[in-house]
Amino acid sequence: MTDKDSDASSAPERKRGSGVKMVYDLLRDEILDLVLPPGSPIDEVQLAERFKMSRTPIREALVRLAGEGLIATLPNRSTMVSNIDFLNLHTFFDALVLMYRVTTRLAAEHHRQEDLEVIRARQAEFAAAVQAQDALAMIATNAAFHSAIAEAGRNPYFTGLFNRLLDEGRRILRLYYQSYDDRLPQRFVDEHEDMIAVIAARDVEAADRLARTHAEQIVEQIQKLFARKDRLEIAL
Amino acid sequence: MTDKDSDASSAPERKRGSGVKMVYDLLRDEILDLVLPPGSPIDEVQLAERFKMSRTPIREALVRLAGEGLIATLPNRSTMVSNIDFLNLHTFFDALVLMYRVTTRLAAEHHRQEDLEVIRARQAEFAAAVQAQDALAMIATNAAFHSAIAEAGRNPYFTGLFNRLLDEGRRILRLYYQSYDDRLPQRFVDEHEDMIAVIAARDVEAADRLARTHAEQIVEQIQKLFARKDRLEIAL
DNA sequence: AGAGCGATTTTTGTCGACAAATAAAATACA
DNA sequence: TGTATTTTATTTGTCGACAAAAATCGCTCT
Structure with a gap:
């Protein structure tokens, strides 16, 4: 299912300040729509090459998602989609x-x-x-x-x-x-x-x-x- | 008033993952305690040399603060401490x-x-x-x-x-x-x-x-x- | 064979540098 | 003298690279 939006559009040019917002919005939607189920690993370099951009803007998007509690970041190790707290x-x-x-x-x-x-x-x-x-x-x-x-x-x-x-x-x-x-x-x-x-x-x-x-x-x-x-x- | 914590401690070494959190916590406190009043400009390079670190971790801290609405970022221009909405x-x-x-x-x-x-x-x-x-x-x-x-x-x-x-x-x-x-x-x-x-x-x-x-x-x-x-x- | 220990690999956190975007300054022109 | 336009300068957004941490693998020794 390589669906809807092709990440690598023919024009390799992207507008200057749009990188983080694009990654943030898309990841957020994928998380909330359970396209990325809880526990899914988030790989920075993978995202970087998927969006054809450096890791820096990707990281900023991830920081923002983490701030909203949508992803969990282990100190020096992996980061993944946060679980749903079914108990509470x-x-x-x-x-x-x-x-x-x-x-x-x-x-x-x-x-x-x-x-x-x-x-x-x-x-x-x-x-x-x-x-x-x-x-x-x-x-x-x-x-x-x-x-x-x-x-x-x-x-x-x-x-x-x-x-x-x-x-x-x-x-x-x-x-x-x-x-x-x-x-x-x-x-x-x-x-x-x-x-x-x-x-x-x-x-x-x-x-x-x-x-x-x-x-x-x-x-x-x-x-x-x-x-x-x-x-x-x-x-x- | 160069108070409490000296940013440039004698040991130039800082623990690896601590940079963003330190900047985030300090800036957040300074904003909430009105040490940085609303409207104060936030200069990345200034903060960078103040904390003796690169702009990258500083930016991540700023992204987090912006996510909480404590600072406002004009697209390609300056970023500053958000105003208090006295009207509402x-x-x-x-x-x-x-x-x-x-x-x-x-x-x-x-x-x-x-x-x-x-x-x-x-x-x-x-x-x-x-x-x-x-x-x-x-x-x-x-x-x-x-x-x-x-x-x-x-x-x-x-x-x-x-x-x-x-x-x-x-x-x-x-x-x-x-x-x-x-x-x-x-x-x-x-x-x-x-x-x-x-x-x-x-x-x-x-x-x-x-x-x-x-x-x-x-x-x-x-x-x-x-x-x-x-x-x-x-x-x- | 299994456990302990060191080397390799992978991934993250940080860095310095460059280019785009905008503001400020300088210059030209009426 | 005032305004429009070009030039410079400042600041942001992005990049590629390197170094620290952790996990993985391989080796050795008992």
């Missing part, structure tokens, strides 16, 4: 539920007209992804939908924290969606519609309530999933 | 209050016996700093106190988010404490004692209530401060 999964869900509630509540309070259009656009993309049964697109558009709601809440700290959590969760969600064979989430589409309605109505309490049940339902589904497949085949 | 200060306080509440609440729920000892130790250090009227120590020990409470809550995501906020706030708190001439915070010492008591009693609702009033009181003081000094002399 419930703490992650607690945080996720809270941020769902807070951001949705704030959106109901502070959103402007333009925000709603953005949110509806994201919701349309999510619905399309569900229709097409495209798991990766579902994850991405679902995150974008809730991220747009958070943006409408107009608190950059909360949106920052929330996006951070959504990223963390992308790997877990990836497991979730791919296990359910890309069906089922039609229900989420409807719930999203309800959330948009209460936000538009500026019904803060209802927004909080909906966000809570929405989040808790997702959490319940995922936990059910992890209870079934004994976590042995996925944990490494 | 209230959003920061909203986030801070919420995290105070959540972490204290969880601490009341999930703490163990050992946690209380750690918390009490931090509280003692904070009281000592207040007694000594040492502003920097007050900030550090206050943050450590609340961080210990968060740890007792046993949710690494919340502690991570919370510590992040506390760091962000260190610069603002620095302004706050240095303006009040290092007196007044005796009241906080007492409130901390109350918080410890309700946590130990596992009174979740009381913990939430205390954390909320404690946080909101701090916020109110700081906002009062920023209303007075017209923010002109401090904003740059």
